Amino acid sequence: MRAITLNQPGEFQWTELPVANEPGPGEALVRIRTVGICGTDLHAFKGRQPFFSYPRILGHELGVEVLRVGSGVTNVAEGDLCAVNPYLACGECISCRQGKTNCCICLKVLGVHTDGGMREEMVLPAAHLYPSTSLSLEELALIETLGIGCHAVNRSQARAGERALVIGAGPIGCTVMEFLRLRGVSFEVLDLSASRRDFVQKHMGPSRMHESAESVLDQTPELPTLVFDCTGNQKSMQSAFSYAGAGGKLIFVGLFVGDVTFHDPDPFHRRELTVFSSRNAVPDEHRFILQEVEGGRIQTKHWVSDLCPVGGMVERFPAWTDPSSGILKAVVDWR
Numbered sequence: 001m002r003a004i005t006l007n008q009p010g011e012f013q014w015t016e017l018p019v020a021n022e023p024g025p026g027e028a029l030v031r032i033r034t035v036g037i038c039g040t041d042l043h044a045f046k047g048r049q050p051f052f053s054y055p056r057i058l059g060h061e062l063g064v065e066v067l068r069v070g071s072g073v074t075n076v077a078e079g080d081l082c083a084v085n086p087y088l089a090c091g092e093c094i095s096c097r098q099g100k101t102n103c104c105i106c107l108k109v110l111g112v113h114t115d116g117g118m119r120e121e122m123v124l125p126a127a128h129l130y131p132s133t134s135l136s137l138e139e140l141a142l143i144e145t146l147g148i149g150c151h152a153v154n155r156s157q158a159r160a161g162e163r164a165l166v167i168g169a170g171p172i173g174c175t176v177m178e179f180l181r182l183r184g185v186s187f188e189v190l191d192l193s194a195s196r197r198d199f200v201q202k203h204m205g206p207s208r209m210h211e212s213a214e215s216v217l218d219q220t221p222e223l224p225t226l227v228f229d230c231t232g233n234q235k236s237m238q239s240a241f242s243y244a245g246a247g248g249k250l251i252f253v254g255l256f257v258g259d260v261t262f263h264d265p266d267p268f269h270r271r272e273l274t275v276f277s278s279r280n281a282v283p284d285e286h287r288f289i290l291q292e293v294e295g296g297r298i299q300t301k302h303w304v305s306d307l308c309p310v311g312g313m314v315e316r317f318p319a320w321t322d323p324s325s326g327i328l329k330a331v332v333d334w335r
């Protein structure tokens, strides 16, 4: 069976793997049909992903087809098309016992900590498959990405009528906007890139666009009470404290390797801010997302700006790491 392995930063290689095993109890053998490419993959390619080891088979945003199921599997059957929960949690640690499998202390994410889906077939725990009879394979591959925004908005407990600011209008920022919109929260967006601002303006329904910090701060003292930083940029994350209004919440969706510092008395204490981190998503959120996409309340068709046949991926990949390429989301087509 063929696979694409990232040998080291900047170097993909087609490799030959043994044929996938037959599925054991509770497992399913699946054929990979689509693989979404996200920031994690791009950082791994560039050698900037923290705690990442090479060689690694990438691929955690998957649309798959069930080929065979093992004993005891009832949630999926041969021929089903499914989205995949790529977060393999232990089920026993302190975070898993609280239902927070998203931050399991021994979490293994497919394509990050363990080999992922850039291969023809693989065996997965059937409980990690979410079948859908109506979604396209591209839509299925985007369920995991949407989970990031869904979880971040759930963390914030955003309420209808509140005002939010989303910093960073890449794919993750757009997922946050989708779930704010579903909750009836109006949102402003700050992004330095004109092409990303155009995308948001056209597709996401922002209440206002900002191209600079000054433009956000002009609104003082009536600042937004919810600020989502989706940049993973140290400067942006530190500035984000000053964008949140009194009593507000700051949610770090993106992350970077290093320290985030802030001035305690102002803005943090004076405004009594609350700071959240947000990591991955939980299965209930994935199921909710599937329902919302199936019901047409979330539309992701226009997100995929590059659907690339797998044969062309190795050549195309470097272009996806270039923010000026104007590509919001690339999906690799393994059909």
Ligand SMILES: [Zn+2]
Binding pocket: 037, 038, 039, 040, 060, 061, 144, 145
């Ligand atoms: Zn991802």
Ligand SMILES: [Zn+2]
Binding pocket: 089, 090, 091, 092, 093, 094, 095, 096, 097, 104, 105, 106, 107
């Ligand atoms: Zn655990």
